[in-house]
Amino acid sequence: MRVRNQVAASFVSGAIVVGGLFAAETAFGLEETGSIQGTVAAEDGGVPLPAALVALEGTDMSATTGADGAFAIDGVPAGTYRLTVTREAFAPLTSPVTVAVGEPVLLDLRLPVLEFEESVVVTATQTERAVTEVAASVTILDARTIEASSARNLQDLLRRTPAIDLAETSGMAARANSSLVMRGVPGTKRALLLVDGLPANDLGLGTLAALSLVPLASVERAEVVRGPFSSLYGANAFAGAINAITRPGEGPPxxxxxxxxxxxxxxxxxxxxxxxxxxxxxxxxxxxxxxxxxxxxxxxxxxxxxxxxxxxxxxxxxxxxxxxxxxxxxxxxxxxxxxxxxxxxxxxxxxxxxxxxxxxxxxxxxxxxxxxxxxxxxxxxxxxxxxxxxxxxxxxxxxxxxxxxxxxxxxxxxxxx
Structure with a gap:
């Protein structure tokens, strides 16, 4: 009778010890986390990408790929996350990922090369061409540049353009002794003004007077082509051409x-x-x-x-x-x-x-x-x-x-x- 009591006591004590260890493991999360492992490579060719940042949105958990493009994020609580991968010169990648308890998630991530948007100019050749394909000195003032400037009119906007100087003697008025100098060529009628590719001034109307009649609020972008373009546009483009392209109507009113x-x-x-x-x-x-x-x-x-x-x-x-x-x-x-x-x-x-x-x-x-x-x-x-x-x-x-x-x-x- 005495032995039986000792065995029972020992069994109860052992159960308490084992249960305590199991509770400790659960409390510290040793079995409720997983890991995310994988590699990051270029989409074209599969070349490993080092120094890519892999991060879990909404957490402070992240990792950086090594020289072989490999990464590992350990101790991730079980659940569903959004994984974001970023690297210079490559487009960012976002992918959902689900982490299970005690199981590593293996990923093979491919980043596409970042596509750079190249500016297109139409004034230099009267057709749409990339700036890098045009053999001319071109400046493009896009909508973002116009919106960020403090210009009140096209004259103020063009003052920020290289090789252009405007001399006005009476505010916005374009009098006879006002002039626009492009690449050192003086005169009021040596540069051609275009609005949507159509001539806006001629030998009877100076460039400054025509510039003043185009509201800046209607202009989406302006292209300035410096140099003699008389063979393309006629005598008025002896010093260059300025093309103001108006905003089209799009979307709801x-x-x-x-x-x-x-x-x-x-x-x-x-x-x-x-x-x-x-x-x-x-x-x-x-x-x-x-x-x-x-x-x-x-x-x-x-x-x-x-x-x-x-x-x-x-x-x-x-x-x-x-x-x-x-x-x-x-x-x-x-x-x-x-x-x-x-x-x-x-x-x-x-x-x-x-x-x-x-x-x-x-x-x-x-x-x-x-x-x-x-x-x-x-x-x-x-x-x-x-x-x-x-x-x-x-x-x-x-x-x-x-x-x-x-x-x-x-x-x-x-x-x-």
Whole structure:
């Protein structure tokens, strides 16, 4: 009877010890974790990729591949995770993975080479070409660059472009002595301005005046090609070409309103609407701008012949006109069929600019200029089966200009000593 009690006591004690060990193992998670092991290699050729980072999203567990592309993450609690692999010059890879208790997960991960997006330019050859394939000095100002800049107009945007210098004497107004210098070639009409590939200036309209009539809010990107391109675009492209490409209408209808103001009475109010309805995409931008001239005065003195036929000075009020305009730019894209696309480009603008008499100038100038312009453009594209494609471009521009200018010497010329 006594022996039986000892055996029973020993059995109970042993059960308690074994149960305690099992509980300790469970508490410390020695049997509730697994591991993730594998290799990372290039998708093309299967070359092992060292220094690739393998991480489990939502945790702080990660590993870096060695020289043979192998990695291991131990002590991973059982469950389902998202595994992310990243490495320089390769596209990231994300894959779901399920870890079981006590079982390693073996993976063979292949990373594709990162594809770099190359800029495409159309101004240099009138066809879409990669920048690396064009034998010309080209600068592309894309939508991200335009949005990040503080430019108010195309002139401000082009000031950031190499080999371009703009000299303006009266704010936004493009007077006769304003100029655009490209690659050291001066003049107001030596660089061609294009809007969606269609000429926007000619021998009768300087580049600066045409630049001022294109709202920056309507421009998606700008391409600047430096160097003589007269063989491609004619005499106006002697120094180069500037192509402002407008934003097409895409997606649901969107309306934007913008306003700005500053010194010298400057203000701008405008709106833009764009969207897509069926096969038609539309985008319209309209705004009004005004700025006073820096040489403004309230009155001026002019010579008058009195009744006694003597020459006397008379003070008369000034009609101060700095620069003000109204601009409307539109774009309509039609998908007529699977092979034909049509783009219509209407632009209407009206501006008035002037410079009244001022003692700050060597010669007092009373100048007023008005211009109303209508531009209608069309692009017809054919993309048939096979390599055949064609494009027809047409444009019409009407301009009604009036100019009044009168010079008044303010003082006799100084004699050299």
């Amino acid at each position: 969107v309306a934007d309103f913008f306003a700005s103001g500053g010194a010298a009475g400057y203000y701008q109010l405008g709106t833009s609407v764009r969207g897509e309805t069926g096969p038609v995409g539309y985008a319209f931008t309209a705004d009004r701008r005004k700025i006073d001239n820096v040489y403004n005065r309230d009155t001026r003195t002019v010579p008058r012949v009195a009744e006694d036929r003597s020459l006397q000075q008379e003070t008369v009020p000034l009609r101060n006109v700095g620069y003000e305009d109204v601009r409307l730019t539109g774009r309509l894209d039609f998908s007529a069929s699977d092979a034909w696309d049509v783009t219509l480009l209407p632009r209407i603008s009206s501006y008035e600019t002037g410079l009244d008499m001022s003692a700050r100038l060597p010669v007092a100038v009373d100048e007023h200029k008005r211009d109303t312009a209508v531009n209608l453009g069309g692009i017809f594209r054919y993309n048939g089966a096979g390599p055949l494609s064609a494009q027809i471009r047409t444009s019409y521009r009407y301009s009604n200009q009036s100019l009044f200018q009168e010079n008044f010497p303010l003082a006799p010329p100084r004699q050299p000593t």
